[in-house]
Amino acid sequence: GAGVSQTPSNKVTEKGKYVELRCDPISGHTALYWYRQSLGQGPEFLIYFQGTGAADDSGLPNDRFFAVRPEGSVSTLKIQRTERGDSAVYLCASSLGPSIMGNEQFFGPGTRLTVL
């Protein structure tokens, strides 16, 4: 079956621009996570959705970052006024249940964002 998909796979933008990154989770998965991974480092948690609501957004670095999941399926991560330090791979994951305890997270391939 289809896994988690993310689009675009690569995004190059200029400093100060607005970008949107899309995640299509596995059908039926209620939990969705966004992470950011810089080169040579582990993924850094950004936000977790349970259904349509953001249950934990404590990882978002500042108010330039925002994510939505209006219908409880596809999610969009939005970054305003991009900065060079935002350059990273943005990973999305989904899981069947509301907690990773006993529920495997399935990751997408990521979107590589480059801010020039």
Added chain:
Amino acid sequence: LAKTTQPISMDSYEGQEVNITCSHNNIATNDYITWYQQFPSQGPRFIIQGYKTKVTNEVASLFIPADRKSSTLSLPRVSLSDTAVYYCLVGGNQGAAGNKLTFGGGTRVLVKP
């Protein structure tokens, strides 16, 4: 937050057992420990998860001592295709304020012929 520490890298040879230890001294009572494997240009892939004692599945074992301040991933008889970065993740009680899922820095495992 549970901070995790792993060795940066380790080398092994085909057929050997590889053990990777992750330190998580301030793990919370309701945190689980999950290990992931990541190949270049791919997202992490689940390997194994545990809470305490020992867990075994078809690809790995996970050893967690009673104090839960560390965990060891054991990969039996590695092959060249096991060359990857391995991450431990501590957490799991989503929704609790400030309880972020925390990945370690990763251990780069190189399996040589």
